[in-house]
Amino acid sequence: GxxxxxxxSNKVTEKGKYVELRCDPISGHTALYWYRQSLGQGxxxxxxxxxxxxxxDSGLPNDRFFAVRPEGSVxxxxxxxxxxxxxxVYLCASRPEHTDTQYFGPGTxxxxx
Amino acid sequence: AQSVTxxxxxxxxxxxxxxxLRCNYSYGATPYLxxxxxxxxxxxxxxLKYFSGDTLVQGIKGFExxxxxxxxxxxxxxxxxHWSDAAEYFCAVGMMDSSYKLIFGSGTRLLVRP
Numbered sequence: 001g002x003x004x005x006x007x008x009s010n011k012v013t014e015k016g017k018y019v020e021l022r023c024d025p026i027s028g029h030t031a032l033y034w035y036r037q038s039l040g041q042g043x044x045x046x047x048x049x050x051x052x053x054x055x056x057d058s059g060l061p062n063d064r065f066f067a068v069r070p071e072g073s074v075x076x077x078x079x080x081x082x083x084x085x086x087x088x089v090y091l092c093a094s095r096p097e098h099t100d101t102q103y104f105g106p107g108t109x110x111x112x113x
Numbered sequence: 114a115q116s117v118t119x120x121x122x123x124x125x126x127x128x129x130x131x132x133x134l135r136c137n138y139s140y141g142a143t144p145y146l147x148x149x150x151x152x153x154x155x156x157x158x159x160x161l162k163y164f165s166g167d168t169l170v171q172g173i174k175g176f177e178x179x180x181x182x183x184x185x186x187x188x189x190x191x192x193x194x195h196w197s198d199a200a201e202y203f204c205a206v207g208m209m210d211s212s213y214k215l216i217f218g219s220g221t222r223l224l225v226r227p
Contacts, residue, residue: 004156033214042117042203042217043157056212091157100145100164100213104157 002026004105006092012111013082021077021108025094032075033102034067035091043091049075082112115140117204119218126194127226134189134221136204145207146187147215148178152200160202163187174198199225 005024013019025032031050035043045059049069057067064082069075079086089109093102116139126132138144145164149157161172168180178189187204201222205215 031213035215035217040219042119042205042219043215045214045216048212048214050211056214059214093157095213100207101159101162102213102215103159104149106154106156 004092004094004103006090006105006108008108009106010109010111012113014113015082015084017082017112019079019082019110021079021090021110023075023077023092023094023105025073025075025092026096026103027073028096029094029103030072030097031095031102032069033093033095034075034077035093037089037091037107039088046077079110082110084112086110087112115144115206115208115216117206117216117218119202119204119221121221122219123222123224125224125226128196129193132189132191132194132198132223134202134204134223136187136189136218137185138187138204138206139185140206142209143182145209145213146178146180147205147207148172148176148187148189149203149205149217150174150200151203151220157203160189162207194223194225196225196227199223 007022034046037043048056052072064080067077089107091107093104095102118137147162148160204218
């Protein structure tokens with residue numbers, strides 16, 4: 001079956017611009033996660049959705065970052081007033097209910113010039 | 114605070130040689146432990162996981178890992194490395210609250226000599 005998909009695969013933007021990154025989880029997966037992977041580092045947790053609600057957003061670095069999942073499926077990570085330090089690969093993962101394993105998408109590489 | 118340490122940034126082994134990648138964790142209880150592999154341009158793929166029970170766990174692609182509580186370690190092993198194993202390997206701790214969010218180490222890049 002289809003895995004987690006993320007669009008776009010690459011995004012180049014200018015400092016100060018607004019960007020949206022999209023995640024399509026595996027069908028039926030109730031939990032969805034966003035992680036950020038900077039160059040040479042492991043992924044860092046950003047936010048976790050259970051259904052439509054953000055159950056844990058403790059990893060969002062500041063209020064320029066926001067994420068939504070309005071219908072409990074597709075999620076969008078939104079970054080306002082982008083900074084060069086936001087450049088990273090943004091990973092999305094989904095997990096079925098009552099299990100422990102997350103399935104990762106290929107990521108979106110964001111470059112802020 | 115929970116954390117994961119992978120002390121080796123790079124490891125180079127010859128094809129056919131054995132492999133051990135080190136992982137140490139800090140967590141207040143018995144953790145969920147995972148190893149993921151990331152190939153260039155690919156997403157993270159789960160190799161194996163440990164929650165409880167037998168401390169030696171088998172995974173895909175011939176990998177295994179051993180949980181040692183006394184050493185707070187969860188090292189990944191493979192008896193004979195193939196060139197296709199060249200990739201980045203990440204150890205992770207999973208939170209035992211309802212989130213199951215993952216705390217990753219910084220990764221170990223494996224290079225395989227022909």
